[in-house]
Amino acid sequence: MIELANFSYSRDGREILRxxxxxxxxxxxxxxxxxxxxxxxxxxxxxxxxxxGGRGRIAVGGRPLAAYGQAELARRIAYVPQAHGRTAPFTxxxxxxxxxxxxxxxxxxxxxxxxxxxRRALDxxxxxxxxxxxxxxxxxxxxxxxYLAAALAQxxxxxxxxxxxxxxxxxxxxxxxxxxxxVHQERELTILFVTHDINEALAAxxxxxxxxxxxxxxxxxxxxxxxxxxxxxxxxxxxxVAPHPRTGRAVVFPE
Amino acid sequence: MKKVxxxxxxxxxxxAAAPFFGVASLSTTVFWELRLxxxxxxFLAGSGLAMAGMTxxxxxxxxxxxxxxxxxxxGAAFGATVAIRMGWTFSVLGIPCLSLAGLGGALVxxxxxxxxxxxxxxxxxxxxxxxxxxxxxxxxxxxxxxxYVSDFSGSFRILRWLMGGLETVGxxxxxxxxxxxxxxxxxxxxxxxxxxxxxxxxxxAASRGVNVGYARAVLFGAAxxxxxxxxxxxxxxxxxxxxxxxxxxxxxxxxxxxLAPATFFFGGFFLVACDGIARLIIAPAEVPVGVITALxxxxxxxxxxxxxxxx
Numbered sequence: 001m002i003e004l005a006n007f008s009y010s011r012d013g014r015e016i017l018r019x020x021x022x023x024x025x026x027x028x029x030x031x032x033x034x035x036x037x038x039x040x041x042x043x044x045x046x047x048x049x050x051x052x053g054g055r056g057r058i059a060v061g062g063r064p065l066a067a068y069g070q071a072e073l074a075r076r077i078a079y080v081p082q083a084h085g086r087t088a089p090f091t092x093x094x095x096x097x098x099x100x101x102x103x104x105x106x107x108x109x110x111x112x113x114x115x116x117x118x119r120r121a122l123d124x125x126x127x128x129x130x131x132x133x134x135x136x137x138x139x140x141x142x143x144x145x146x147y148l149a150a151a152l153a154q155x156x157x158x159x160x161x162x163x164x165x166x167x168x169x170x171x172x173x174x175x176x177x178x179x180x181x182x183v184h185q186e187r188e189l190t191i192l193f194v195t196h197d198i199n200e201a202l203a204a205x206x207x208x209x210x211x212x213x214x215x216x217x218x219x220x221x222x223x224x225x226x227x228x229x230x231x232x233x234x235x236x237x238x239x240x241v242a243p244h245p246r247t248g249r250a251v252v253f254p255e
Numbered sequence: 256m257k258k259v260x261x262x263x264x265x266x267x268x269x270x271a272a273a274p275f276f277g278v279a280s281l282s283t284t285v286f287w288e289l290r291l292x293x294x295x296x297x298f299l300a301g302s303g304l305a306m307a308g309m310t311x312x313x314x315x316x317x318x319x320x321x322x323x324x325x326x327x328x329x330g331a332a333f334g335a336t337v338a339i340r341m342g343w344t345f346s347v348l349g350i351p352c353l354s355l356a357g358l359g360g361a362l363v364x365x366x367x368x369x370x371x372x373x374x375x376x377x378x379x380x381x382x383x384x385x386x387x388x389x390x391x392x393x394x395x396x397x398x399x400x401x402x403y404v405s406d407f408s409g410s411f412r413i414l415r416w417l418m419g420g421l422e423t424v425g426x427x428x429x430x431x432x433x434x435x436x437x438x439x440x441x442x443x444x445x446x447x448x449x450x451x452x453x454x455x456x457x458x459x460a461a462s463r464g465v466n467v468g469y470a471r472a473v474l475f476g477a478a479x480x481x482x483x484x485x486x487x488x489x490x491x492x493x494x495x496x497x498x499x500x501x502x503x504x505x506x507x508x509x510x511x512x513x514l515a516p517a518t519f520f521f522g523g524f525f526l527v528a529c530d531g532i533a534r535l536i537i538a539p540a541e542v543p544v545g546v547i548t549a550l551x552x553x554x555x556x557x558x559x560x561x562x563x564x565x566x
Contacts, residue, residue: 050458074464081459087316088455089509098451102464107445154463 001026001158001190002047007056008214009039009046016042017054018214026157029184029191031201031222034211035235040194043211044160047192048079060158074102077158078151083143084167092138092146093131096121099153121153124183141172148176152183161193165200177204198231198239198252210234226250258507262517266524270298273527295429297421297530297544298523300489301499303436303481305522306443308496309503309514310478313454314471315384319556321496322482325383326364326390328493331486333394333401334360336413338487340401354431357487361479364390369475419490419545421530428488435484440519442477446470447511454509492526492545494552499525501555 002024009017016039024030032040045051047058049065058065060076068076078099088095099121100114122128125145130138135146144164151159164180165173181204184191195201201208201222208225210218217234218225225231226241231252238255274290304322311320322328338356345352368390372383402413443450449470452460461467485492499522500514507513526544529551533544 045458048462050461070461070466071464074462077462079459079462081456081462086456089504090451090454091508094451094508094510095455098448098455099463101448101452104448 001028001061002192003057003059003062004047005057005059007046007054007058009042009051009054011042016214017046017211019056020214020216021056022209022216022219024190024192026190027184027188029181029204029206030193031205031208032192032194032211033196033198033201033208033234034217036196038211039214040211041162042214044079044162044192044194048077048160049073050079071102074154074156076156077160078154078156080147080151080159080161080164082163082166083147084140086143088135090135091132092127092135092149093118093122095135095146096127096131096150096153099150102154117155118153121149124152124186125149125179141168141175144168144172144176145179148179152187157188158190158192161191163194163196165195165197173200180204198225201225202250202252223250226252256513259513259517262503262506263520266520269524270294270527273297273531292429293421293530294527296432296489297527299429299432299436300421300485300492301495301526302519302523303432303439303485304492304495305499305503305518305525306436306440306515307478307481308522309500309511309518310443310450310474311496312500313450313511314474316454316456317384318501319497320384321494322478322486323391323491323493323496325368325387326394327361327368327387327479327482328486328491329391329394329398330364331357331361331483332417332491333397334358334363334483335416335487335490336398336401339413339416340405340409351431351487354435354484354487358435358480358483360394361483361486364394365475365479415543416490417545418543419492419548420543421489421526422541432484432488435480439477439481439484440515442473442480444515446474446477447515450474450511450515451509454511490543490545492548494548494555495522495526495529498548498552498555 004020004022007017007020008015020043032043034040042051046054049068060068060073065073096118097110097114100110100117103114104110122131125148127142127145127149130142130146135143138146148164165176168176177200180191180193183189193204202225205222208218208220208222209216210225210230212234218230231239240253240255241250242253243249244251273294274286307322311322311325312318314320334356335353338353343352343356347355368383368386371386398417402410405413449460449465452463452465453467453470457467500518503514503517503521507517526548529547530544533542533547536542
């Protein structure tokens with residue numbers, strides 16, 4: 001579904017991504033982790049072509065990224081930025097409706113199919129009751145859900161999320177993660193998400209990509225991340241790994 | 256959408272009544288040669304400046320962004336000042352030199368600002384606004400220089416023009432401003448959805464399928480066209496581009512498919528109303544309309560600043 005081959009990206013003379021090669025299969029849930037400044041957000045932005053250029057190849061659905069028109073790419077990839085700190089003077093409904101842009105012709109009005117996609121996205125995130133409220137008046141958790149609903153209304157098969165649970169309280173974090181798992185199943189999505197929380201990556205991803213100084217330091221099943229000093233190699237820090245008392249799944253604590 | 260229709264109808268009614276405002280009787284000649292053209296010019300100028308202001312505010316995600324903030328008005332004013340100083344009166348393909356000089360100045364200013372803002376490492380909104388402020392200071396200084404080296408009557412004409420005004424005889428000025436405002440507004444109407452998405456940030460707009468570079472160029476070009484065309488004939492009338500969009504936003508919200516038509520009609524009405532005040536406040540003498548808009552705009556600007564400041 002997404003393929004990177006020897007991809008590097010530089011800005012201001014500094015190489016931010018170095019020689020990345022990996023393939024993300026259809027319906028995979030992939031977490032991207034790494035220390036601050038490792039290039040995680042840059043990687044998402046390159047796959048989404050928010051950042052252009054770079055050496056090497058990125059292909060989506062077997063076609064090079066450069067072969068896509070902007071709207072055509074948006075019909076395949078939806079992006080959820082960090083909602084924290086963003087302002088938007090629109091109601092939730094207006095905001096979600098805007099995501100239908102890549103499906104509409106120039107000047108063509110939205111049709112019943114678009115209205116149905118918006119309704120479904122609002123329902124999926126439990127945000128129908130918020131539809132007429134201003135985005136700027138929502139709490140952090142509600143706003144993150146609205147951003148997620150907007151991305152779902154885009155009806156793309158690939159979902160890129162940049163720290164979807166950052167700045168949220170534990171209840172909202174769990175809620176967002178549960179919702180992500182559910183829509184992944186129901187809509188058969190391919191999901192790549194950036195996170196700073198290793199336990200979140202272990203809980204919500206099938207596979208983990210770890211970046212360090214722009215290079216791929218780990219690429220494997222989430223369950224293998226806690227084995228053989230992989231975490232220390234990525235973060236240059238010691239971690240304690242213990243089984244979760246209820247589920248038995250590995251949980252990571254920084255030393 | 257109902258609110259937009261109401262605003263459009265009320266604005267149109269206000270503009271239609273404006274030629275008859277403040278006089279007991281009106282001769283046919285005065286009506287057709289002075290009042291009607293003046294109201295039409297005021298409407299077009301107000302609409303153009305308000306639409307340009309709305310466009311800049313959305314693109315830069317900054318409520319204080321105006322044609323002035325980006326130096327586009329100052330550039331246009333400098334172009335027109337040079338044309339006035341040199342006494343150029345020729346026209347090209349029916350477009351008077353004053354319009355071309357205004358448009359040229361606006362375009363040079365825009366290209367400077369756009370060039371700086373799209374240089375590597377400077378692609379942020381803050382840089383764009385700072386570049387606009389720098390361009391504004393630069394062109395204002397050039398205007399001062401041209402005024403200084405002019406003789407007494409030339410300086411007076413430039414100074415009077417810089418105060419802004421809608422005095423006109425016959426339909427010539429209206430016909431000159433009309434294509435600039437209508438074509439620019441049409442482009443903004445057509446790109447209302449892109450404008451909505453650009454309000455969310457360029458990264459999100461691109462991820463929703465907007466060709467950001469193209470949309471930015473079209474919207475920038477449309478706003479510049481309107482500002483250049485209006486400023487050349489009416490002088491740099493301030494604050495309309497800031498106040499009218501904000502008042503409309505309070506009335507109809509920020510969705511540009513509703514906000515753009517509301518701003519077009521209300522902006523036009525707003526300037527016509529300000530001109531009515533300018534005509535009558537010390538009648539039979541007249542105050543330049545730019546003085547009235549600035550007197551209203553100054554407190555409004557402060558109110559916006561205070562409203563945005565955290566407690």
